Amino acid sequence: MEQTPGEEIGIRIYTASPQNEPKATKISTGSPQNDEPRAPKPLCNLTKAPKEPGTLLTFEMLLPSISRNGVCTPVTALMIHVLLGLCSVSCFLFHFTDSFKGPDDKIYYGFVTTKGLAVFNPGLTVDVPKGERYKIGFTDFVHAMMSVMVFMAIALSDHRVTDCLFPGHVKEMDEVMESFPLMVGVICSGLFLVFPTSRHGIGCMAN
Structure with missing residues (x-):
């Protein structure tokens, strides 16, 4: 041509x-x-980067030493259960934290309660905001539960976890994990859009 x-x-x-x-x-x-x-x-x-605490990073750092490169024993299974439990609690609780910027331009963090924000340092001399924004609500529970589901979907995608916790069911777990993370991602994405949040908790920058 x-x-x-x-x-x-x-x-x-x-x-x-x-x-x-x-x-x-x-x-x-x-x-x-x-x-x-x-x-x-x-x-x-x-x-x-996603504004989430480093729970997943901590899990990925501790898992190799706990799983012993795939050598599963009763002690290893127990430690993996404990690690999954602690990380799930971390994902859940971090969604009930919020922060505010004081007159001294410092960021103060605390837990949201039914009465308002309970700061971590009780002897704080700065006035703590008392608005409705800092009170616990239904949206906080939705985001907390969805965060735990997302973490578990990622954690169970690791063969070091499933092979130890579900021995003898490798083929079944492979079939489940082909669709479970996708289902969790779709459901959580939809709920996050329906229930948006304005929390600036631990791991986030306050306005």
């Missing part, structure tokens, strides 16, 4: 996982005009 002047036919090959800067290898024929390689556009924008 004839190539008209100024027309460029080329193939750009980009590395799948660039380390520092995206490198491009260009194979082209035709005019040398505009031959400078251009950086590929990112597939998604992940510059904003």
